Each structure stands twice: as structure tokens, then as C-alpha cells.
Amino acid sequence: MEAAHAHDDSHDHAPSGLMRYVxxxxxxxxxxxxxxxxxxxxxxxxxxxxxIRAELFQPGLQLVRPEFFNTMTTxxxxxxxxxxxxxxxxxxxxxxxxxxxxxxxxxxPRMNNWSFWLLPPAAILLVGxxxxxxxxxxxxxxxxxxxxxxxxxxxxxxxxxxxxxxMSSIMGSINIVTTILNMRAPGMTLMKxxxxxxxxxxxxxxxxxxxxxxxxxxxxTLTDRHFGTHFFNPAGGGDPVMFQHIFWFFGHPEVYIIxxxxxxxxxxxLPAFSRKPLFGYPSMVYATASIAILSFLVWAxxxxxxxxxxxxxxxxxxxxMLIAVPTGVKVFNWVxxxxxxxxxxxxxxxxxxxxxxxxxxxxxxxxxLSVVPVDVQLHDTYYVVAHFHYVMVAGALFSAFAxxxxxxxxxxxxxxxxxxxxxxxxxxIVFFNVAFFPQHFLGLAGMPRRIPDYSxxxxxxxxxxxxxxxxxxxSQVFFLYVLLKAIKYxxxxxxxxxxxxxxLEWTHLPSxxxxxxxxxAPQVK
Amino acid sequence: xxxxxRNANQRMMRKLVVMAFMMFGFGYLLVPLYExxxxxxxxxxxxxxxxxxxxxxxxxxxxxxxxxxNSRGGRWELRALESKKTVHPGELIExxxxxxxxxxxxxxxxxxxxYGPAFASRYIKKLDCFCFTQQxxxxxxTRQLPVVFVIDPEVPSEVHTITLSFTMFEVEGRGAIxxxx
Numbered sequence: 001m002e003a004a005h006a007h008d009d010s011h012d013h014a015p016s017g018l019m020r021y022v023x024x025x026x027x028x029x030x031x032x033x034x035x036x037x038x039x040x041x042x043x044x045x046x047x048x049x050x051x052i053r054a055e056l057f058q059p060g061l062q063l064v065r066p067e068f069f070n071t072m073t074t075x076x077x078x079x080x081x082x083x084x085x086x087x088x089x090x091x092x093x094x095x096x097x098x099x100x101x102x103x104x105x106x107x108x109p110r111m112n113n114w115s116f117w118l119l120p121p122a123a124i125l126l127v128g129x130x131x132x133x134x135x136x137x138x139x140x141x142x143x144x145x146x147x148x149x150x151x152x153x154x155x156x157x158x159x160x161x162x163x164x165x166x167m168s169s170i171m172g173s174i175n176i177v178t179t180i181l182n183m184r185a186p187g188m189t190l191m192k193x194x195x196x197x198x199x200x201x202x203x204x205x206x207x208x209x210x211x212x213x214x215x216x217x218x219x220x221t222l223t224d225r226h227f228g229t230h231f232f233n234p235a236g237g238g239d240p241v242m243f244q245h246i247f248w249f250f251g252h253p254e255v256y257i258i259x260x261x262x263x264x265x266x267x268x269x270l271p272a273f274s275r276k277p278l279f280g281y282p283s284m285v286y287a288t289a290s291i292a293i294l295s296f297l298v299w300a301x302x303x304x305x306x307x308x309x310x311x312x313x314x315x316x317x318x319x320x321m322l323i324a325v326p327t328g329v330k331v332f333n334w335v336x337x338x339x340x341x342x343x344x345x346x347x348x349x350x351x352x353x354x355x356x357x358x359x360x361x362x363x364x365x366x367x368x369l370s371v372v373p374v375d376v377q378l379h380d381t382y383y384v385v386a387h388f389h390y391v392m393v394a395g396a397l398f399s400a401f402a403x404x405x406x407x408x409x410x411x412x413x414x415x416x417x418x419x420x421x422x423x424x425x426x427x428x429i430v431f432f433n434v435a436f437f438p439q440h441f442l443g444l445a446g447m448p449r450r451i452p453d454y455s456x457x458x459x460x461x462x463x464x465x466x467x468x469x470x471x472x473x474x475s476q477v478f479f480l481y482v483l484l485k486a487i488k489y490x491x492x493x494x495x496x497x498x499x500x501x502x503x504l505e506w507t508h509l510p511s512x513x514x515x516x517x518x519x520x521a522p523q524v525k
Numbered sequence: 526x527x528x529x530x531r532n533a534n535q536r537m538m539r540k541l542v543v544m545a546f547m548m549f550g551f552g553y554l555l556v557p558l559y560e561x562x563x564x565x566x567x568x569x570x571x572x573x574x575x576x577x578x579x580x581x582x583x584x585x586x587x588x589x590x591x592x593x594x595n596s597r598g599g600r601w602e603l604r605a606l607e608s609k610k611t612v613h614p615g616e617l618i619e620x621x622x623x624x625x626x627x628x629x630x631x632x633x634x635x636x637x638x639x640y641g642p643a644f645a646s647r648y649i650k651k652l653d654c655f656c657f658t659q660q661x662x663x664x665x666x667t668r669q670l671p672v673v674f675v676i677d678p679e680v681p682s683e684v685h686t687i688t689l690s691f692t693m694f695e696v697e698g699r700g701a702i703x704x705x706x
Contacts (some may be wrong), residue, residue: 002606013667016644107534107537107538108534108538174538174541174542174545177537177541178534178537178538178541181537182530182533182534183530183534205652208541208544208545208548209544209548210548211545211548212545212546212548212549212551212552213548213549213551213552213555214552215549215552216549216551216552216553216555217552220553220556230696231556233660234635234637234694235634235635235637235694235695236635236696236697239559242556244554244561246556247557248554249552249555307643309566363634391563407602
């Protein structure tokens, strides 16, 4: 284990093979591990989603028992949010932040290693809960009391998994904030940072602020379950609705924790392929910061139906609508960036434009849901499911795809097959819409979410949705093929394959980026 | 230079760690905060005695009040001795519930009322209720428990039926559950 004591900025004394990855403190290795981990979890969560869609292909119960169906909806949510999307963007942060600000590595390389290696045990606990006596957690990813207080051991495993994931995120965030604030190359002022770095700075602060609150909420659930406390048990003076308040105090900022780094990636990709600088850079920074601040003030719009006074509903409704303003600023700036640019449509650009269209659509359905009387009707229907999949999948995931295609040449030094990348894009966007667009209609017609059966009038749209879901799932297996082909047979990438890309990793570093980069900080003008 | 960098990073980390711990504390602080807000705004005050200011009986209206009960956990049986009453708003009403513990251990329970329609909770003014206190009931014991309330005459005119329902929850981990004590 002497490698664990190895010098922080060691020069290639690293052990080879598997131990290289267990002991690594290199931000590029850790970034790569984060990305592969998140892709693995993405496939695991995808199989869960397909179990749900297979059951919903026809009305009645065909494949799984209702309890197992509940477990699938719960774990699909938790795995995708905490196992796939968040680690994917942390992976981007690890790879890109040091490269984009001209730092040799992250501020705390060993803590970085630990942040990553906490994830696999957490994932094992989460997925392993399926095999616990009594089955996995079935209370929905929001873990509402009192269901969570009543379930079997699988819930305890889930709670511990969330504790560990939370610790990992907090450590990762501390690392990111410190790196960005303390280790920028000389001359790179805050307002000269690439927007991706800005979005991560803001996201990391959000994470430090809300992950501990989630940890508190699940700890309360745990002590309610085993140690005789009554936070959520009305008999002992607690209140299950209070769980919802605490959870969504975390949960709403969490939505932006997922979305804001996605904004960052898109803000790098769109200017590069428009061959124009990002339109309205300062307003982008301020808009991102205002979205982050507003995210703390709107949580109860997830719970209009718990019986809150109409004054509170009005406040949350207007505050929620207010978020559309900075978000609108961002969308406007992205469109203005493309305006009169000399556009080309390589795969990253296609995914970024797909993001722009579909994320905005998801934003609009969010605006619809913010209206109290409408939401009371649509609460917990498939309309909500459609809404958040438009912002999570077509928003965050598409932006992650854009980022992978965009930076892959810098990471592995090889180009992906442009034709296959484009096929991946078109398959994804078509099947995504086939899967999720009909869910708007299902929700408007009143189909409730998280129920394994439905009445007959919903049959057609559910069939279409399930076909779309399977198509979308298979497209991602195709993505794996595109990736592996690029890694194995890709053409050698030039230092700067995208002519409009002008951040430090493209202008100063060869492709692939060397294992140790920017040991001498570049001078930024 | 490198040493400076390291010290600056350490300082930054300490600040951020403190911030994370403070937010963990804040999560717990939300609990009393939430209770305080409910107290101040009068939300969710279902197990406290109400004050009745308007004692005018409205003879012109009749309201059906239905009495319902649920027992969660199955250790006991809770039922209302009468299932329905027709009353005037403003009239003082007393109803008896009966709690029976058929199991062979004593248990501590707390009744929580709920109302149908939900907004009726604002108009049912409870002067006395067994839900104001926790009930410790011994093995095999049967106990009669009163509820005394007034329906506020302000109740909207479209309301003709109100359901008052009590659910008995077990208070786990508190109080003795020793047999025959």
C-alpha cells in the first residue's frame, strides 16, 4: 500500500493495472472513473425504467408484482439522480475544471480519490437493497414518510446509501470550490472563467448547502424507524408533512444541481460550433446565480396538495414563475449566440440544440405546473413524469452527451465516428419524444404515476410510450458501441478539432491531454 | 509558493466543512421552526382545545355529523358509540368513542382527528377531546372516551355533512409497555 503514501504530484510512480485506479489522485483518472461509473449506473437505472415500461405496455398486471413495481420506480429515480446524472457531471468537473482554469490538478487530490471510491459501495447498498428481506424501498425516490418508516430492511440500506452518496458529493464540492477559487491560472479573473466553470462553482455551493439537509432528513427517518424518535409520526407529536418540507428544501435545489452544470456544458458547446463568443456572458453568470438563489425559495410548489393556506400557495406560485425569468435570459442568450453565427452541426452541436429545444419545452410544462389550480389537477399524474423527464433526460442527459462528444477528442486523443454520433443523436431524440411526449396526454387525461395498472382508455399512449422507451434504451447501448469504437479505432484527433473552441484545454494542450498538465500555469490575457 | 497554496486550500476547506455541518444542523433546525410556524399561523392545530367565541345557535340549519374511526397497527379497536348525529351549528355536542385493547400487552396510543371535507377542521371547535392526551390502555381494558365540540355557525352554507374521523396511532418507544402494569 505504499502507493497510498506516494507523493501528491508524483511523476509516473503510479502502480499499473487495477491498482492505478484504486490509488490514483490524478484528476483525469478520477474523472474517467466517475464517467464510467455514471454510465454503468445509467444502464442499471435504464433496465429498471424498462421494467416499468414493460409492465405498463398493457393494462393489468403481467410481469411484476405491484410491490416490485414500486421498488422499480423508487430505485430508478434514486439510481438515475444520484448514480448517473450527478456523478456524470462531477466527472466532467474533474476532467475539465483543472484544464479550463489552467490548474495542475484538483485542490485536494486524495480527497478526490475518496469522493469517487465512496460511490461504488453506495451503489452496491442501493441496488443490493433489492435482495434484502422484504424487498427494496418502495416509497418513491422522494422517500416520503410515513411509508419509509414502515418498510423493511431495504429502506435502511437505501438510507445508508444516501448518507454515503451525500458525503461523496459534499467532499467533491469542497474540492471543486477550492480548486476554482484558489487555483486559477494568473490572469484568469472570475469573470474570465469559462461558463462551465462558473456553473460548477455555483452548483458546488448548492450541493454543500443542501446535501447535509437531505442527510438530516434521512437520518430522522432512520431514528424514527429504530430509535424511538417521532419526527414524522403524528402519534408522538411529529408530522409526515414536515418530511416533505425538509425533503423539498433539499429537493428543489437538487433539480438545479442537475440542471446548472448542464447549462454550463451547453454554454461551451454552442459558441464553439457557432464560431462566436457566448452572447451576454455576464448576464449568463448572474442568471445562473439567481436561479440558484431562487431555488431555495420555491420548494413547496412540489406539495401544493398537502393542504397549505392559499396565501402560501400564491407565494410559491409567483416565486416559481419568477424562475422563468433568469431561465428565459439563458435561453435567449443561447439563441442569440447562434444568431448569425457560422453554424456547423457536428454531434455535440446537435445534442446541444436538442437540449435547447426540449429543455425549453420541459421548462414550459414546469411553468404550467407552477399554477396552483392546474397543479392540483395534474399532481402526481404522468404530466409531471413527462415534465421532469424533459428537463432531466432531454435537459441534463442530452447536455452530458453533448459534453462527451465535445471533449472526447481531448480525453482520449481520438475522434469518434461522426456518422455514428449523428445516428445516436437522431435515435435518441426521436425515441425520447416517442417515449415521453404521449405521457403529457396521459397525465392530462388523469393517469396517476407510480401505479402498475391503468384503466383502458390509456392503453394506446402507454404502448407508444413503452415502444419509445425501449428504442431509447437500445440507442444508449448503441452509444456504448460508438464510444468503444472511438477508443479503439478512432482517428487521431488534432489539438483543436473544433475550430470555434477557445478555452485553455484546446489552445494550450495537445490531444490527448497529457497525464500531468499545466504544471506550469499558463498566462491568461 | 506551493506551501502558500496548500495553506490557502486548507483554510478554504475548513470554511466549507463548517458550512456543511451548519447546514446539517439547519436541517434539524427546520423541525422546531416548522412547529413554530404552525403554532403562529394556527395551522395543523388538531390536538389542542379550541376557544369558542360565537355561542349563537343557528336554528335555521341542520348539519349531519358522521363519526368514523380507524385503528392503525391492529392492537386495539376504536369505534364511535353512535355513527351519526344531526345538529344545529353552534350547538354543544358530546359523543362517546370506545377504545378496547384485545391484546395481552398494554399500549400507549394517540388519536389524530381528520375531517371530511378537510376545510371543516376550521369550523369544528373541540372543547374537550380524548385526542388531547395520549391514552395508555392496559391489556384487555375497555375505555369510553368523550369528544365535546361545537360547529362554528360560520360554516359555509353548502356544507350539509361533516365527517369526523379519528385514527389511533401507537406511540412506539415511549412509555411502559409492560404487561399488567
